[in-house]
Amino acid sequence: MKLRENVPLAPYTTLALGGPARYFVECTSEAEVREALAHAGEHGLPVFVLGGGSNVVFADEGFPGLVLRVAIGRDEGIAFGEGDGAAPEIRAGAGADWDTLVRGAVARGWTGVECLSGVPGTVGGTPIQNVGAYGQEVADSLVRVTCLDRATLERRTFTASECEFGYRDSRFKRRDRGRYVVLDVTLRLARDTPPPLRYPELRDAVARVGGPGSLDAAAPADTVRLVRQTVLALRRAKSMVLDPADPNACSAGSFFMNPVLSAAAFAELERRWKAGGETGVIPSFPAGDAVKVPAAWLVEHSGFPKGYRRGGAGVSARHALALVNLGGTSADLLALAQAIQAGVQARFGIRLEYEPEVVRVPT
Numbered sequence: 001m002k003l004r005e006n007v008p009l010a011p012y013t014t015l016a017l018g019g020p021a022r023y024f025v026e027c028t029s030e031a032e033v034r035e036a037l038a039h040a041g042e043h044g045l046p047v048f049v050l051g052g053g054s055n056v057v058f059a060d061e062g063f064p065g066l067v068l069r070v071a072i073g074r075d076e077g078i079a080f081g082e083g084d085g086a087a088p089e090i091r092a093g094a095g096a097d098w099d100t101l102v103r104g105a106v107a108r109g110w111t112g113v114e115c116l117s118g119v120p121g122t123v124g125g126t127p128i129q130n131v132g133a134y135g136q137e138v139a140d141s142l143v144r145v146t147c148l149d150r151a152t153l154e155r156r157t158f159t160a161s162e163c164e165f166g167y168r169d170s171r172f173k174r175r176d177r178g179r180y181v182v183l184d185v186t187l188r189l190a191r192d193t194p195p196p197l198r199y200p201e202l203r204d205a206v207a208r209v210g211g212p213g214s215l216d217a218a219a220p221a222d223t224v225r226l227v228r229q230t231v232l233a234l235r236r237a238k239s240m241v242l243d244p245a246d247p248n249a250c251s252a253g254s255f256f257m258n259p260v261l262s263a264a265a266f267a268e269l270e271r272r273w274k275a276g277g278e279t280g281v282i283p284s285f286p287a288g289d290a291v292k293v294p295a296a297w298l299v300e301h302s303g304f305p306k307g308y309r310r311g312g313a314g315v316s317a318r319h320a321l322a323l324v325n326l327g328g329t330s331a332d333l334l335a336l337a338q339a340i341q342a343g344v345q346a347r348f349g350i351r352l353e354y355e356p357e358v359v360r361v362p363t
């Protein structure tokens with residue numbers, strides 16, 4: 001285990017924000033994770049477990065304990081097993097790059113994660129918030145997650161149903177928040193299966209990219225490849241693919257969760273909107289018995305248009321849901337996030353929740 005001191009955290013985050021970690025360790029094996037946790041326990045250090053840094057905001061003051069970066073399987077850590085018959089399995093270390101896994105699955109023509117192309121971050125982060133896009137989510141293909149209990153250092157394996165997945169949600173965000181370090185993840189995909197194209201936006205774009213009749217004529221494996229290509233193009237157009245040359249991509253992806261409202265709450269939202277003299281329709285999508293409202297729409301209609309700028313932070317010029325670091329500080333970014341939260345609350349009576357984890361300095 002190689003413990004380093006006073007390591008700037010900004011380079012380890014997609015937002016490029018955050019002061020130094022008092023101690024920092026990169027763990028490439030379970031044994032190293034155990035050693036790091038034991039060391040922190042012995043010295044009474046708070047621990048923050050870091051993956052790809054795509055969903056985290058560190059304070060400008062940094063972190064006064066140990067930042068443990070999970071790098072298990074980062075290099076060559078993805079096993080594309082053949083599994084049994086029609087259902088090939090992929091097992092990957094938590095530190096493996098998520099999109100490398102997706103690229104490998106798609107190259108083999110396997111169906112199940114193609115809509116999740118271009119999502120930044122590591123494999124280990126994906127079950128925590130049940131990463132999803134265009135109607136597909138990790139919960140659809142996940143078989144098991146192996147974790148290490150941070151307190152007891154015992155290993156525990158969770159099946160998909162034990163993960164208690166919900167919309168961008170799992171037990172790891174709720175009752176077991178902060179309890180486990182994910183070590184590896186196993187997914188089960190499908191062979192010779194047409195990919196699900198649940199969102200009209202994606203279906204239309206795939207048909208455009210592939211040309212007329214492409215969806216009907218192509219073999220499933222070719223459609224899977226076409227879906228990946230299309231999703232990457234859609235995400236790129238919104239600056240939602242990591243790109244050092246794109247200032248709008250210096251973000252943590254979506255900063256706010258899309259609120260899911262009861263039918264009554266949505267009716268109240270519409271009433272409030274119309275009472276203000278508005279005649280346009282509020283975009284919404286069914287989510288079981290409830291209604292999902294795009295947070296980006298709420299942000300834009302609360303006085304924070306795309307390209308809005310305040311201090312060293314702003315709203316992405318390409319997507320109102322992404323907050324971008326424009327050369328400022330974490331404090332700038334969090335002040336903007338708070339202002340947006342307050343603006344949406346005042347305008348619509350809805351409290352937007354942050355999607356990234358904000359790591360405050362323990363007092």
Ligand code: NAP
Nearest residue numbers: 130131132133134135198199200238253254258285294321
């Ligand atoms: P988008 O495509 O502009 O869509 C905005 C909102 O509309 C999202 O709430 C999306 O729901 C919803 N939506 C659109 N078409 C829908 C349909 N046919 N049925 C149901 N809901 C529909 O969203 P975006 O921000 O550019 O992101 C593209 C995709 O990447 C979205 O699916 C988004 O959720 C996903 N994404 C996921 C994460 C994450 O997992 N942490 C982070 C960033 C983006 P959904 O959110 O349920 O898809």
